[in-house]
Structure formats: C-alpha cells, structure tokens
Amino acid sequence: MDLDQFIAAVEVLRRPGLHGLPVVVGGDGDPAKRGVVATASYEAREYGVHSGLPLRTAARRCPDAVFLPVDKPAYEAASEDVMAVLRGLAPAVEVMGWDEAFLAARTEDPEALARQIRERVLAETQLACSVGIGENRLQAKLATGFGKPGSDAPSGRPAGIFRLTHENWFEVLGDQPASALWGIGSKTAAKLAELGITTVRELASADVAPVAARFGPTTGPWLVLTARGIGSDEVSSEPYIPRSRSREVTYQQDLTDWAEVRAEVTRIAGQVTADVLAEQRPAIRIVVKVRYKPFFTSTHGVPLAEPSSDQTVIEQGAAAALEKFTDRRPVRLLGVRAEFADGG
DNA sequence: TCTGGGGTCCTAGGACCC
DNA sequence: TCTGGGGTCCTAGGACCC
Numbered sequence: 001m002d003l004d005q006f007i008a009a010v011e012v013l014r015r016p017g018l019h020g021l022p023v024v025v026g027g028d029g030d031p032a033k034r035g036v037v038a039t040a041s042y043e044a045r046e047y048g049v050h051s052g053l054p055l056r057t058a059a060r061r062c063p064d065a066v067f068l069p070v071d072k073p074a075y076e077a078a079s080e081d082v083m084a085v086l087r088g089l090a091p092a093v094e095v096m097g098w099d100e101a102f103l104a105a106r107t108e109d110p111e112a113l114a115r116q117i118r119e120r121v122l123a124e125t126q127l128a129c130s131v132g133i134g135e136n137r138l139q140a141k142l143a144t145g146f147g148k149p150g151s152d153a154p155s156g157r158p159a160g161i162f163r164l165t166h167e168n169w170f171e172v173l174g175d176q177p178a179s180a181l182w183g184i185g186s187k188t189a190a191k192l193a194e195l196g197i198t199t200v201r202e203l204a205s206a207d208v209a210p211v212a213a214r215f216g217p218t219t220g221p222w223l224v225l226t227a228r229g230i231g232s233d234e235v236s237s238e239p240y241i242p243r244s245r246s247r248e249v250t251y252q253q254d255l256t257d258w259a260e261v262r263a264e265v266t267r268i269a270g271q272v273t274a275d276v277l278a279e280q281r282p283a284i285r286i287v288v289k290v291r292y293k294p295f296f297t298s299t300h301g302v303p304l305a306e307p308s309s310d311q312t313v314i315e316q317g318a319a320a321a322l323e324k325f326t327d328r329r330p331v332r333l334l335g336v337r338a339e340f341a342d343g344g
Numbered sequence: 345t346c347t348g349g350g351g352t353c354c355t356a357g358g359a360c361c362c
Numbered sequence: 363t364c365t366g367g368g369g370t371c372c373t374a375g376g377a378c379c380c
Contacts (some may be wrong), residue, residue, distance in 0.1 A: 027348070036348050052380085057345045070348085097351095097380045185378055189368095216355060248349060287374095295347065299374065333350085 001117055002087060002144040004128040006099035007039035010078045011068050016226055022065040024049055029069030031059035034250055034332075038070050042149065081125050089117055092235040102146075104235035114161040131166050133163040138166070138231035141182050142173070169229040174201035179224050187225070191215070203227035243342075245275040246287075248335030254293050255331040261290075262322065268336045269318035273311040274336050282307035283338035285318030290325055290335035301323035308340065312319055314338060
C-alpha cells in the first residue's frame, strides 16, 4: 500500500480550499530559502515540480503554487491512523515509512482484498492510496507505481490496483531501464551501462560473474536476481528497532567561524541525546557529519568507551568526532548520529 | 537548479594478528 | 630482488530509499 501524494494530501485535508490547487510542501514553506520539495500535489507535478527539487526551482517552475512548511507531527499522526486501518485488514503489516506498508495475506482473490484496503483507508482517513499485488515484496512494491493516477501501466486495470507476478514481469518491465527497479538508482544504472546492460531484460539474462566483479559478491548477484523479479516475501509485524538516531541542520548561511561550528555540534548532540533517552537503549558510537561549501560531505566518528545515554558523554563524543575534521572551509550542514548496538 | 532530513546496507582499505 | 597468506575488525564513503 502506497498513499497518493501523502504529505500534500494531509495538508489539503485540513485546508479544503487548497483542493485542486498546486500545493508544494517542503522546508519551512519559504521558497526563497534553502530546502527541497517533500511532496508536490499532482497539480504542481504538472509544472515539473517533484520530490527533492530545490524549493527555489519549484517556485520558478510554478510561481502560483501554495508553499507550505513541513509539519512532521501531522504526518506521523495521519500515518498512524492509516497503519491502524491496515492492521485490521491483514495478518501481517510492515510499515515502511509514513506513506507505505507491506501487507501479507493468503487469499484466492487479492484484487478483492486490494479494493477493500483502498475503500477502508479512504473511508476512515479520507486518504487515497494505490495497492500493488505481487508474489514478493519487490513485485508488490513496483506494482504500486503502476496503480498510481497517471501511470502508463497497461490499460484495462482497476483504478489504484495493479498485479505484478512472474507471469507478467518481463511483459511489464522487460524493456524498462534498470533504474525502474527498486534499489537501482542512477549511479548503479550508469555502471551497468558500462557493462553493456541497459534494460531490466538485459540485466536479468546477464552473466553474474562480470556484474559481481563490478559490484561485489553480494550486490552483483542481488542485482541480477532483482531484474528477474526475485526477492524476499517476508513481511514482519515486529516493532521496528532503529540502528541509529540522528539530527542534522542545513544553515541558511554557511558557518565560517569554527567556534560556532563547535557550539552547534554540541547543541545538536543535545537533541540526539533526547532521542537516545527516548529510545531507552544506550549509544555505542557517535558520528559527526559536515557538509562543506559547495556541497562536499564528510563524516567522522568515535566509539564510546562504554555504552551511554548520558548527555555529557554524547556531547563529548561528538566534540571528539568533530576534532577529526581538519578542513576549515565554510560549512553548510552539520549532523550528529548516535549508533546503537546490534541485536537489541 | 543548486541541491532537506532521517534512515539502511554494502564495500574498500587499513590495522592488526597468527 | 622483491618483499606470504589468511582472517577479523573498524572506519569512511557510496548508494539508495522514503
């Protein structure tokens, strides 16, 4: 299940006057500032505005759009409502972020279940979604995209629902670029192209050896299996246990005074401490991230002498990690991450 | 055009050990 | 002259996703 234009939809729900207008949510809602689009409504997408686009560019492409700040608590609450509905509809539900979840069920009629999911979610939350059906997570995930409004999926399908299986996998995806697959982005697609592999079909029938030589013994074979539509079908309802908690800030003006950089890292480390305390598991390692002007990112970390949730320990860990940076160029972003031990 | 914030997983290379 | 062969652990970076 994948909610349609989730963040924009939540905003329109509480401001019905925005219905049918181009709406862009991102940053603090000021398109003159540094920030990117979190979600654009379908009306705004008509102007070439999409997630990840700088807000300044979005404003240029669609000057009449309504720009709104990100309101995380509102989306978390709406997401929780949706997930609660889903848990009443399938024996296993695995949440994959605010707007996505995998559901596992045994049924003779998956389309009927998909219709039920869409109807219940809409009735109880007023949010629209698409439901992808597959024999594994990969197929289901990709299928949701073909259920979206405006998708170029084969015609004659029910609205908001698409089924992708081993039977129609190559018919639907064979001629698509490898980057259409889940987990293959532009960088990997470019490397595959160097091996003469462009489409999903070509990757599916490629020799594994040269792909493994290029991408490693785990990633290489995984790429080929993915192109064949093969993947895990496990859906876990177990509570999510994070491996890390982090905070980061992009500054509207680059920081040039290193004393200010130190003060900011300490301040952010304090926020991370609150997150670590809320997690009720001690951190074992603190990592600091610095993005320099113009856009070069580097990280350094330190292990803690012993696991800790103490503010002073975490702040001192962050300070020690920051000391590993020797470059004093202007800084546009600072981040602090606390890592937890494996295995919960 | 000028690039958020919050995450996960994999890989390469160096250190270290036997 | 050419300088072992593993194996493990740690760190930083890369890539991807929502």
